[in-house]
Amino acid sequence: xxxxxxxxxxxxxxxxxxxxxxxxxxxxxxxxxxxxxxxxxxxxxxxxxxxxxxxxxxxxxxxxxxxxxxxxxxxxxxxxxxxxxxxxxxxxxxxxxxxxxxxxxxxxxxxxxxxxxxxxxxxxxxxxxxxxxxxxxxxxxxxxxxxxxxxxxxxxxxxxxxxxxxxxxxxxxxxxxxxxxxxxxxxxxxxxxxxxxxxxxxxxxxxxxxxxxxxxxxxxxxxxxxxxxxxxxxxxxxxxxxxxxxxxxxxxxxxxxxxxxxxxxxxxxxxxxxxxxxxxxxxxxxxxxxxxxxxxxxxxxxxxxxxxxxxxxxxxxxxxxxxxxxxxxxxxxxxxxxxxxxxxxxxxxxxxxxxxxxxxxxxxxxxxxxxxxxxxxxxxxxxxxxxxxxxxxxxxxxxx
Amino acid sequence: xxxxxxxxxxxxxxxxxxxxxxxxxxxxxxxxxxxxxxxxxxxxxxxxxxxxxxxxxxxxxxxxxxxxxxxxxxxxxxxxxxxxxxxxxxxxxxxxxxxxxxxxxx
Numbered sequence: 030x031x032x033x034x035x036x037x038x039x040x041x042x043x044x045x046x047x048x049x050x051x052x053x054x055x056x057x058x059x060x061x062x063x064x065x066x067x068x069x070x071x072x073x074x075x076x077x078x079x080x081x082x083x084x085x086x087x088x089x090x091x092x093x094x095x096x097x098x099x100x101x102x103x104x105x106x107x108x109x110x111x112x113x114x115x116x117x118x119x120x121x122x123x124x125x126x127x128x129x130x131x132x133x134x135x136x137x138x139x140x141x142x143x144x145x146x147x148x149x150x151x152x153x154x155x156x157x158x159x160x161x162x163x164x165x166x167x168x169x170x171x172x173x174x175x176x177x178x179x180x181x182x183x184x185x186x187x188x189x190x191x192x193x194x195x196x197x198x199x200x201x202x203x204x205x206x207x208x209x210x211x212x213x214x215x216x217x218x219x220x221x222x223x224x225x226x227x228x229x230x231x232x233x234x235x236x237x238x239x240x241x242x243x244x245x246x247x248x249x250x251x252x253x254x255x256x257x258x259x260x261x262x263x264x265x266x267x268x269x270x271x272x273x274x275x276x277x278x279x280x281x282x283x284x285x286x287x288x289x290x291x292x293x294x295x296x297x298x299x300x301x302x303x304x305x306x307x308x309x310x311x312x313x314x315x316x317x318x319x320x321x322x323x324x325x326x327x328x329x330x331x332x333x334x335x336x337x338x339x340x341x342x343x344x345x346x347x348x349x350x351x352x353x354x355x356x357x358x359x360x361x362x363x364x365x366x367x368x369x370x371x372x373x374x375x376x377x378x379x380x381x382x383x384x385x386x387x388x389x390x391x392x393x394x395x396x397x398x399x400x401x402x403x404x405x406x407x408x409x410x411x412x413x414x415x416x417x418x419x420x421x422x423x424x425x426x427x428x429x
Numbered sequence: 430x431x432x433x434x435x436x437x438x439x440x441x442x443x444x445x446x447x448x449x450x451x452x453x454x455x456x457x458x459x460x461x462x463x464x465x466x467x468x469x470x471x472x473x474x475x476x477x478x479x480x481x482x483x484x485x486x487x488x489x490x491x492x493x494x495x496x497x498x499x500x501x502x503x504x505x506x507x508x509x510x511x512x513x514x515x516x517x518x519x520x521x522x523x524x525x526x527x528x529x530x531x532x533x534x535x
Contacts, residue, residue: 077473329491
């Protein structure tokens, strides 16, 4: 393999580039990134970056020394438009083509948006540009913020907005946020954090319409005047005043550019549990990959999959597989939530540290005498122990 | 020099966080005492809450690992070292000597 192209220059793409070099690939390495930035870390965008504690310089994932070591060609600020498998070429939006022998697909996901046209003042939070926009909108003095979606991005954004002194309401369509992930009892305990942070949580109601008002400033030449958001009307008829709306309703994998490539795409790029697609010279990692039937949008997966994917890519076949113990974390309202494992419906829940109505707890999920998962709120230390046990148990069970 | 705790209160495999600025973590790694800056050099997490294995501590947030003897990261995502500090025991009390005070910042 003389040339490998990594399409996607975020966390998974960078880790793939690192792995290629670490595993001895000394050919031409090309990294294509739609965003103009060198790889940066997204998790702080809804937390420290939004509240102002973490500047842009703290987001960088690599440094100059590493960039030298990787000796890659970085094609940034350009989107991949297609993958011509037979011609062994990656096509770029600006008309350039990159001839390549191997491809790592790491194009990630983008924030899901509300359908239709929306007024100004409605934000999503996924990229640095989106975070800059939102941060800018939050610096004009205390205002009404409505967060649509009570998942982790929504909760973290609400927490950051509250910390900045804004009046914050979270609207969640389900009866309880995160109930599918955590089970009702523990999801309720996490939802209670909003109250502790002075944020209203409205559940079981969707959004019917966003109301705008005429922008008071003259729009820049060439732009049509766009209304600015003024209120959010809920499906139950309530109307919430809103100066800033943040939409946190999930993410959509970036797979459109693969249309016509022969790769199977269905809510992500389908690949085996070694991250290999139906073509041995194409692997997929990170948020865009549906590996072994699972598309996980976790930071940890994006850092763990590339080692296996690259090994298989360089071997030309699936010689290694990955089935990591899922892990994610969230920082909100001054506390840290951590979850690891695979919870099943019907698992029993045991609180082994603290209590649900206290300032923190560790909950362990069990089935047939085995620990399946753990959730910690403000209990990093005992959580780490359980997470390690889950990792060793998985290793013990893994085929050799 | 900062008194940390009684030696008997820091058994092997345990760690204690000292609320200096920045905070420092003191570890008992199988009988040897080590001290490093408590905050992971990658992102905000307390290494005293991490997983201790031999002379390595793994960050509880993203599993970056640091060598307690040198403060150097042994794997990603951490890329920068944490400072190390000297630890002594006098009259069964663990004492911490800040690197900056001794002019030996690593």
